[in-house]
């Protein structure tokens with residue numbers, strides 16, 4: 001892949017420019033604010049470094065930014081235009097052709113390596129309609145052995161070995177994680193399949209869609225408290241289990257929380273999860289800024305506590321029904337989280353026990369954030385308090401109506 005030309009541009013870091021940069025890179029691209037105040041964005045195919053000449057990001061003055069793009073810039077490369085890129089998908093094959101390539105017996109199945117026992121029997125699989133788009137491919141409904149399933153289809157970018165290699169690693173990682181994790185609040189892995197042109201991951205189908213879709217459909221109305229706490233408890237229990245396996249999810253957000261037919265929450269998208277390595281500086285090649293802990297945005301060493309931070313944002317979403325930092329672009333949100341300690345506003349009528357959990361989960365100091373085991377206990381106490389209040393309110397209501405008759 002030929003290197004894109006070096007580009008140096010000078011621009012004002014006012015709101016419009018930040019929005020342009022944000023739109024250009026998209027939420028799927030990773031960003032880090034370095035300790036010297038510079039901003040680094042990268043995706044699977046390249047990176048872009050920006051230095052803040054005047055790094056007083058908090059000031060109202062218009063600031064000057066030098067944008068310095070270098071490396072194998074995915075957006076400038078013709079072969080990438082025809083393949084799947086993180087943050088947007090442009091398929092080499094049409095959706096139908098991809099599904100056909102998967103099920104056509106003339107294309108042989110290649111083993112899954114260490115996860116070979118998870119290879120699905122393609123004769124038991126039927127592929128239905130596409131219903132969602134992920135960063136690396138599309139998601140179809142289908143059935144496997146008669147059970148409703150979600151099929152994540154990934155196309156191997158034929159003419160881009162570097163990208164194919166990257167995607168292959170992500171694919172292997174996701175199936176290894178999914179095969180390891182067995183918990184009622186983790187999306188159930190059914191199997192996977194690898195062919196030369198197409199890969200697929202089959203999981204149970206969560207028919208309620210994602211929590212983000214659920215919140216959007218409620219048009220920004222808060223989730224009833226009892227349900228919000230029940231959903232939060234499901235997530236916290238699932239994450240307690242993920243952490244007990246020494247894993248970090250790294251992209252916990254409402255889009256990755258699915259609602260099953262029985263209304264329970266299933267944590268999904270382990271494509272960027274990884275094994276916890278204590279005290280290692282981990283690269284922030286993942287995550288979504290609105291939910292991302294400051295240490296991860298800043299490319300500092302991080303631990304499992306980044307998931308606790310993201311959980312704090314998710315709990316806030318459930319309590320308010322809103323998208324975090326909705327009047328800001330993702331990049332603006334990241335700047336403000338890091339440089340101004342900004343967090344979403346907790347409504348004044350929020351139950352104190354819940355606002356306490358939210359605030360300690362998104363503490364800037366990761367050591368002060370609770371573990372998920374502690375979060376589960378706090379939420380159980382909140383659930384008891386809410387149920388007691390509901391019972392008391394019902395009792396008062398009954399007494400009043402009896403007295404009135």
Ligand SMILES: Nc1ncnc2c1ncn2[C@@H]1O[C@H](COP(=O)(O)OP(=O)(O)OP(=O)(O)O)[C@@H](O)[C@H]1O
Nearest residue numbers: 132133134135136139150203204205206210255269
């Ligand atoms: N098993 C499932 N059941 C129902 N919906 C699903 C399932 N898996 C994924 N989805 C839907 O597809 C969307 C994208 O899936 P997923 O997050 O796995 O893809 P991705 O490529 O990893 O995307 P991203 O990295 O942007 O989160 C989810 O937000 C959800 O709405």
